[in-house]
Amino acid sequence: MIRILLLLTIVLQAVSLAAPKPVIDNDRVAVWDVAEPPTARPLDAVLVSLSGAASFVPRNTPPEVSGAKVSGSKIAGRSIVIDLKDHPVAPIANTSGYPLAFPRPGSKKILENARVIVWDYTWTPGVATPMHFHDKDVVVMYLEDGDLKSTTPDGKDTVNSYQFGMVKFNLRDRVHTETLIRGKQHAIITELK
Numbered sequence: 001m002i003r004i005l006l007l008l009t010i011v012l013q014a015v016s017l018a019a020p021k022p023v024i025d026n027d028r029v030a031v032w033d034v035a036e037p038p039t040a041r042p043l044d045a046v047l048v049s050l051s052g053a054a055s056f057v058p059r060n061t062p063p064e065v066s067g068a069k070v071s072g073s074k075i076a077g078r079s080i081v082i083d084l085k086d087h088p089v090a091p092i093a094n095t096s097g098y099p100l101a102f103p104r105p106g107s108k109k110i111l112e113n114a115r116v117i118v119w120d121y122t123w124t125p126g127v128a129t130p131m132h133f134h135d136k137d138v139v140v141m142y143l144e145d146g147d148l149k150s151t152t153p154d155g156k157d158t159v160n161s162y163q164f165g166m167v168k169f170n171l172r173d174r175v176h177t178e179t180l181i182r183g184k185q186h187a188i189i190t191e192l193k
Contacts, residue, residue: 023080024169028137028192030083031167037063038081044115046082048141048188050165054110054118080167082139082190084115089137089172089192096133096175098153102191104129110188117191123148123180134174136191142166146183150176162187 024031032038037047040062047055047063057063094100102119103109110118117136123129123146131153142162150158153175162168162185 022083023167024139026169027087028085028089029139029169030085031139031169032081032083033167034079034081037079041081041083043083043085045084046116046118046139046190047079048082048118048190049079050141050143052120052143052186052188054188054190056111056113056116078165080139080141084192092135092172094133094135098131098133098175101132101134101136101138102189104132115193117193119189119191120186121189122186123178123184125180125184128177128179131175131177134170134172136193137172138170138192139190140168140170141188141190142168143186143188144184146185147181148185149179149181151179152176 020032022030023033030043038045038057040060041057042059044059045057047057055063102117104121106121106124108120110120112118128151143164145163147159147161150160159181161182
């Protein structure tokens, strides 16, 4: 009997260790790295593929899969799923004197609804983005390997290295400019409303 209980304990521990965990989990989102299109989600979700496509999937709705398409976007291979938690955040006013982060020159809006705005943006080497204010929290999926230098209005610089497939959550209420200083960089940026 003790052997059986010990065996069950070991099996349960192995199963719990193997259970998938989100790559990001906070009050606003849970972000999952997936290899296949997901089934219906308990929350509204945004699917972002490494090919740069994005789709919105309402809660409890299976993604429309036809061939290599999910809700009109190519979701073949690795993607991220951004589960949008029901955690309202009051709007933040832009009193910075700088323009909003988006839209910005060279950005392309992929989709917008009541929950998110998804942007496609490619940085140009050596060219700083306009100084801008982030009024929304964002989830960023990087699609290249490159270093971005972030500069605040007081002149403080921070260099961040991002690799293909890396995902990051950034809080709102930030002012900065970004300059691509090494490699290439292209990202799908999901602003949370």
